[in-house]
Amino acid sequence: MSKSPVSGGPESAPATLERPVLLKRLFTVSMLLILFMTATVFFGISIGSTGSGVAETLRTLFDGKGTDDAMHYTIIWRVRFPRVLLAILVGATLSLGGLVFQALLRNPLAEPYILGVSSGSGIGAIIGILAGFSRFPGVSATAFAGSMGTLFLLFVMSSGQTMLKKDTLLLSGVMVNSFCAALIMFLLSITQDSRLHNIMFWLMGDLSTADLYQVGILAIALVPCFVLLLTLSNTMNLLLMGRELAESMGLNIKAATITLLVVTSFMVSFTVSYCGPVGFVGLVMPHVLRLAFGPDHRVLVPACIFGGGTYMVLCDLLARTLPDQGEMPAGVITAIIGVPLFIILLKRSGR
């Protein structure tokens, strides 16, 4: 998917890179990250609660299924593999979400979780769960409604001032987040149900529930969004150059903004309805990748897809293996890594 040349945006746009250079760059970066991702996926399916062995996994994968390996084969492909795939999709979505919000709001600290979009989908999802909807399409729809609601709230709160002002936007995000947290606590406190425990676990970001079928549905919904964002990657470059310049390039800012926002919210709320609001992935990955590969979004979008996926698989692997007994929600790991980075970025951008 990444190998297709990225078109989109007017041809006359002054790109930071010439086309052949860009293609070469794109190819190298994608190949490198895909290699990383393949390696992580391999570790992801080799390690689990019933023991782990890289050699054993290799033997099972390539040797076919001996009678004794049948169980191992089942566990690798039908227990661990769906989970790894889900992690890739979630990581890619959240990293892309961070990248889009950072470009759109021209704020390095923007991210679905920090802005409250994830919590908003969380509220929607909890309402859906309590109402007894099925995960798809019911809970996904309520989650989407929730995230659109918080986005709207966010814009109302920070309108009248320029969106460029970092503090206003972040403070609005913090407030939206607190409000969502309060609503979630309210919903949980009026629920007297055994479902409560599941929701608590889900709230911290839990990747353990989906099977291959559900991951398939998620992929069908998300992959077109990824492709759409790939075609919009040059638009993000233009947006970052400033309103006047972008408009003079013939970009319809309003249409571009709305498309980006809706697509991103849709993606984020869809993943939230599956595995809860996992935080800070959208902060960590775009910054790391920008440091490594430069600011061109035509490279960053595919980099976020593969790099974000890799990162999430690693975080989930830690979440599965760190505790002695059982496992912890993956959201715990992403927050432990993400929050210090957020503070560093905040200090740096304050200077």
Added chain:
Amino acid sequence: MKPICHMISLLAVCSLFLHGSPSAAARIVTDEMGRQLTVPDDPQRIVSFAPSITEIIFALGREDRLKGVSRFSDFPPEARQLPSVGSYISLDLEKIVALKPDLCFATRDGNPKDIVRRLAAFNIPVYAVNPKGLDAVMETIHRIGEVLNAAPKADAIIDQMRTRISRVKRWVAKAHRRPRVFFQIDISPIVSVGTPTLINELIEIAGGINLAKGPTPYPRFSREQVLSLSPDVIIITSMARGGRFEQVKSEWNRWPSVPAVRNHRIVMVDSNLFDRPSPRLAEALEILARLINPDLFEGKE
């Protein structure tokens, strides 16, 4: 979506062949959720998803077939030796599958639906129980006994439970009044038990009045509300033992106007005995009856 479903069921069938399922003979049973499932004629590899189910299987003498239990399965003590498949709220699919069970037992109250759905895809039958009262617990024991071909043993357990229950009823019938009981299952917030709970039933049979009676299963109370109810007995079950109980007790002791405080009737009971729908409920009932009407039981065993 349909083709994917077919593919998954095909996969499931394939994996069945791969496992070389040992028990060819099978029968169809209906579990307590009304789900029909195919279980082996004589299940050999059982996994229990709740401590109460583990207790029932041990009581039925089928522990040799129990290959895995949920994490807090600690009674009888031998249960701790069995492999753990995660806590009953967050079960570890990988561990369950690796144990190659031919039958799992789940409880509707607590085990997530997701895990049952996913195990079905692995062709592992999950028998769900849903005991909602003392009679229902005996029914559950009977059903599990039937599935595990231990019906005579199950009936013996149930007979014994019935005998003990009716003995308590006979004793309690002699009481002149029904003491007012506040049964506290959590410390902060203070949570008690409403009418649709097993403990409410136990309190009623044991000759007490449950002060938290009402449609809410686990109502919350402020301290003020509890004081105004002026309970004769305060019974506290808690996961936390020892020091924690003393602390809670001393908090109540600050209100000597409450009859329970005045008469030193604040007691702690083993929560595992009271919140697990298992054969030990008969024992829980006897303990409760003694706590509620101590004078009736003087000199009795």
